[in-house]
Amino acid sequence: MTTTDLIKKLFLSFNEKDNDAFVQIAREYIEHEKRKKHTVVAKDLEKALFSASSVQNAGKRFKNTLPIPRDTEKGFPLLEIQHFDKSIDALIISSEIKDQLDQVIREFKDADILSTYNLQNKKKILFCGRPGTGKTFSAQIISSVLNLPLVYIRFDAIISSYLGETASNLRKVFDYIESGTWVVLFDEFDIIGKNRDDNHEHGEIKRVVNSFLQMLDNLKSDSIILAATNHQNMLDPAIWRRFDDVIYYELPDENIRKLLFEIYLKPIKKDADIDMAKAASMTDGFSPADIKMVTEEAMKTAIISSKNHLGQNEIDCAIQKFIRREKVRNDLMGDK
Ligand SMILES: Nc1ncnc2c1ncn2[C@@H]1O[C@H](COP(=O)(O)OP(=O)(O)OP(=O)(O)O)[C@@H](O)[C@H]1O
Numbered sequence: 001m002t003t004t005d006l007i008k009k010l011f012l013s014f015n016e017k018d019n020d021a022f023v024q025i026a027r028e029y030i031e032h033e034k035r036k037k038h039t040v041v042a043k044d045l046e047k048a049l050f051s052a053s054s055v056q057n058a059g060k061r062f063k064n065t066l067p068i069p070r071d072t073e074k075g076f077p078l079l080e081i082q083h084f085d086k087s088i089d090a091l092i093i094s095s096e097i098k099d100q101l102d103q104v105i106r107e108f109k110d111a112d113i114l115s116t117y118n119l120q121n122k123k124k125i126l127f128c129g130r131p132g133t134g135k136t137f138s139a140q141i142i143s144s145v146l147n148l149p150l151v152y153i154r155f156d157a158i159i160s161s162y163l164g165e166t167a168s169n170l171r172k173v174f175d176y177i178e179s180g181t182w183v184v185l186f187d188e189f190d191i192i193g194k195n196r197d198d199n200h201e202h203g204e205i206k207r208v209v210n211s212f213l214q215m216l217d218n219l220k221s222d223s224i225i226l227a228a229t230n231h232q233n234m235l236d237p238a239i240w241r242r243f244d245d246v247i248y249y250e251l252p253d254e255n256i257r258k259l260l261f262e263i264y265l266k267p268i269k270k271d272a273d274i275d276m277a278k279a280a281s282m283t284d285g286f287s288p289a290d291i292k293m294v295t296e297e298a299m300k301t302a303i304i305s306s307k308n309h310l311g312q313n314e315i316d317c318a319i320q321k322f323i324r325r326e327k328v329r330n331d332l333m334g335d336k
């Protein structure tokens, strides 16, 4: 059988949700690679097919995948399944945060060993910190590294949709989570703090948050549950207590900003005298997402002006432009 035949059979078995056939054809394919003396490839594929997570979840993944839950009132999907292929090296962050994330990943991989000592891996993690510092990005990276799909839930969308429906929406989301092993991200968890001025809404949201916390407590799942917010001050102690770890994302210091400039500007050729340290020193208070935006602006300016090299001038201008833009935004917000 040719490689194409095998892959075609593999796809068909996936479509038919026939897990046993899928595994059998995958094995045939590995043997096929071995016969071609592609031992490294074969080993790699074997590892992917029989990794702890895939064997554990194969049944769930192929047999009882539930339909994506939808809002009863309006019918919009309550979550999204996303797949990423990112390396942890793409995250430029303090070594403390990297260590915390690493720990979550390693404990998940060694969950079986930990359980023989009656210990549980950290599963519920709260990400806090300023916008654009890498909270959503970290969830994508954990999902990539663990080779698990990311179940993405916009917490605010579920709640703001229709308050009366929220509890049942949450129930559906948790039922879905329990049907498999995933990395789950409750993003934009901020809603909890936002409506505190409106007493009626606030009371309702409080009830919803309580039912969320109860569902979180009762959740029986191997999944990693992440929640991200940039209003950490507003989260009360009852919420903090529910999480096994809280990771606080700070704005990058000058060294990290320099690294960010270097990485984001990698794709383009640069003048020899370009000074990344200067760019880093000019961008105090910028988040990684801000620096990304500035570097993209600088590269675009260089490219459309038909220069094939990026100069310091483009970087400086893009930084200044960003600072002006932020000033306008802050002035407008101040007027409110
Ligand atoms: N620490 C980082 N290292 C590298 N790139 C980063 C980092 N933080 C953010 N970025 C870049 O900025 C983009 C936006 O970041 P992200 O969405 O993770 O921010 P966030 O913390 O979730 O912000 P928000 O609170 O607004 O949701 C990312 O997709 C990534 O390209």
Ligand SMILES: [Mg+2]
Residues within 6 Å of the ligand: 135, 136, 137, 187, 188, 228
């Ligand atoms: Mg985010």
